[in-house]
Amino acid sequence: IGIGVESLCSLAAEKLKAAKKPDLLLPATVIFVAACLVFVNGRMLMANYRVHSRAGNYVPWDWAWNMLQSCGKDAILFTNGDNDTFPLWYLQEVERIRTDVRVVNLSLANTGWYLSQLKNTSPRGAKKIAFSMNDEEIAGITYEPIDSVNVVLPSGPAREELLRLSGRNGVPLPGEPLESIVWLLKPGLTYDGQGYFRPQDKAVYDIVMSNFANRPIYFALTVDPENMIGLENHLRLDGLVYKLVPLKSPDPMSYVDASLLYGNLAGVYRYRNLDKPGFYLEETSRRLCGNYSPLFVRLALELAEKPSGQIRINGNSTQPATFRQGELALKVLKLSERLFPLSQYPVNPELAGSVIALYIRLGEKQGATSYIDYLEKLCNGSSPLSEPKLYYVLARAYRNVGRKEDARRIIGRLAKELNQPGLVQDFETTKD
Numbered sequence: 001i002g003i004g005v006e007s008l009c010s011l012a013a014e015k016l017k018a019a020k021k022p023d024l025l026l027p028a029t030v031i032f033v034a035a036c037l038v039f040v041n042g043r044m045l046m047a048n049y050r051v052h053s054r055a056g057n058y059v060p061w062d063w064a065w066n067m068l069q070s071c072g073k074d075a076i077l078f079t080n081g082d083n084d085t086f087p088l089w090y091l092q093e094v095e096r097i098r099t100d101v102r103v104v105n106l107s108l109a110n111t112g113w114y115l116s117q118l119k120n121t122s123p124r125g126a127k128k129i130a131f132s133m134n135d136e137e138i139a140g141i142t143y144e145p146i147d148s149v150n151v152v153l154p155s156g157p158a159r160e161e162l163l164r165l166s167g168r169n170g171v172p173l174p175g176e177p178l179e180s181i182v183w184l185l186k187p188g189l190t191y192d193g194q195g196y197f198r199p200q201d202k203a204v205y206d207i208v209m210s211n212f213a214n215r216p217i218y219f220a221l222t223v224d225p226e227n228m229i230g231l232e233n234h235l236r237l238d239g240l241v242y243k244l245v246p247l248k249s250p251d252p253m254s255y256v257d258a259s260l261l262y263g264n265l266a267g268v269y270r271y272r273n274l275d276k277p278g279f280y281l282e283e284t285s286r287r288l289c290g291n292y293s294p295l296f297v298r299l300a301l302e303l304a305e306k307p308s309g310q311i312r313i314n315g316n317s318t319q320p321a322t323f324r325q326g327e328l329a330l331k332v333l334k335l336s337e338r339l340f341p342l343s344q345y346p347v348n349p350e351l352a353g354s355v356i357a358l359y360i361r362l363g364e365k366q367g368a369t370s371y372i373d374y375l376e377k378l379c380n381g382s383s384p385l386s387e388p389k390l391y392y393v394l395a396r397a398y399r400n401v402g403r404k405e406d407a408r409r410i411i412g413r414l415a416k417e418l419n420q421p422g423l424v425q426d427f428e429t430t431k432d
Contacts, residue, residue, distance in 0.1 A: 008032065058272040059285040060087040063240070066269040068098035070241045072216035074127050075101045076207060077241065080222040082107075083284060092124060099124035104207065106227055109200040112139040118207075130210040133202075146187050146197045148230075151205075153181040155246035156213035162245055168320075169259035170312045178246040181212075186230040204229050208244065217244040221291055225252065239264040239295060256302045258325070259313055262332065265295060271339050279344070289340065293347050296336035297355055303329035304358055326362050333358065333367065342374050349375060353393040360400045372397050379410075384417035395427065 009029055064087035071077055079085045085105045091097040108114040115138045118129045131138065159177045166173050185205065187195025197205075204227070208217060218241040225232050232252035235242035238260055242253060249255040273279055274289060281289065303311070307326025314320045323331075333355065352371045359367040375394045384391045391414045398407035408424075415423040 008036075056273045056276075056279065057281065057285065058270070059274075059281065059288060061091070062270040062272055063288055064088045064091045065097065066264075067220060067240045068092075068101055069268050070239045070264055071098070071101050071218050072243075073100055075216045075218055076104060076129060076211055077101055077218045077220065078104045078106055078204065078223055078227075079220045080106060080224070080227075083288065084220050084222050096124070100126055102126050102129055104129070104203070106200050106204070106223065109203040110198065112141050112199075115141065115199075115203055127215070129207055130214075131206050132210050133206055141199045141202060143189070143199070144197045144202070146185075146195055148187065148195065149185050151183055151185045151209075153183075153209060153212055155179055155181060158212065158216075159246045162247060165257065165260070168312070168314065169257060170310065170322075171257050171259050173247060174249060174255055175247055178248065181231075181234050181244075181246050181248075183234060184230050188226060188229065200227065201229055212244065218242060219244075237261060237295075237298065239269065240291070256298065258299060258302045259311055261295070261299050261302075262313055262328065265299060266332070266335060274345075275339050275341060277341075277344075286345070289345060290347075293336055293340050293345060294351060296332050296340075297351055297358070300329040300332045300336075300358055301354065303332065304361060307362060329358070330362055330364055330367070337370070342370060346374075349378060349387075349390045349393045353397055356397045357400050365401055368397070368401055372401065384414045388414060388418060392427075 009032060012028060012032060063084070067077070067084070068088060068091060077088075079088065085103060088101075088103050092099050092101070092103070102118065104118060105114070115131070115133075116135060119131045119135070119138065120128065122128055133141070155178055159179065162173065162177045188198045188201040189196045208229075208231070211217065218238075219228055219235065221240045221242065223242075228235070231244060233249050234244055234247065235249075235253050236245045236247075236255045236257060237253060238257070245255070247255060271292070303325040305325075307324070307329065309325045310322055311325050311328060312320040312322050313328075352375055356368040356371045359365065359371075372394075375390070375397055378387070378390055379394055382390060391410055395407045395410040395414070398404070398410065407427075411424055411427045415421055
């Protein structure tokens, strides 16, 4: 741009000299350069302002708020990395929100200096984190060979708290609360057939063993199960966090207290501006927001297990409200669609298929229409060879809503493209 402006100035100067008007050379040059500065920068502003402006973008703030408000008093919260940790620290350090929660960044937990800070400092008056390791052991923390081994952790007051919560919400527990959590401690890393405890694994283990009896412990939703040292079957989904509880679920991270989760998603969490049409989000924010819709669907699925059952929701009023679970499941799905429209926040095909089946099960066939339209749009932009699972999900969706001919057409096309003629028969005999 600068070279072009200089060339145009030179050309204009030659023209003015040729016209014998040298006195106009300086003012013409000034006016021309000023115009270029205004119009060039103005054009850049017009082209880029929308994608660079953060006006109205509260995603990091709300994400941090939602995560902190999910935690009990004096909680210890394990987080994954930068994107889900720095917003938390901002709210705590700058805005003094939930300063009682101690955030443990698992990336930094591989370093002795950070663990020493967790043990020996009380930022903002928050409680120190207890460790069984002394300062020298923490300073020299490193990788350690280890095999899987069973570990016993006494439940302490957490067992009684779990029973009280179940009684208050009217949500039966999926199993009997345990006197002790017994789990298989797994190596976080395997190399050449040998398992190793990484420094962060040691830190998580020590913190859990030293603090569970006195403080609630949580893992952020974004933490990889490999970083949970084998505790996956003892975690309850509370929203953007999993809480460590003295109860063993049949499947990893499958335990949900529907009343508690609904209270967080519908009553506590903030989702400012996310439903505004055309609201721009950069990739990181959009990826974070992609975690919300599955939470709503997970809650609706839990409620739909017993659609005629009753559930108590403890809101802001002194008296809890009682709902029929099937009605509340539909309410949850509608709320999710209002907050996170499919046109702005795409979901994976399997999740869309689950929502369609859920609407049919709850007797709300019309609610499945937008999700079928969404799957059809995805199929129009792909092929059975590139996205076979997508086509299979659409065929099942058609069958669920009674469009059997469309289901046969899609599954027939899929079988032909994949050269798997037996797929049609398998589809016909498989029940959803």
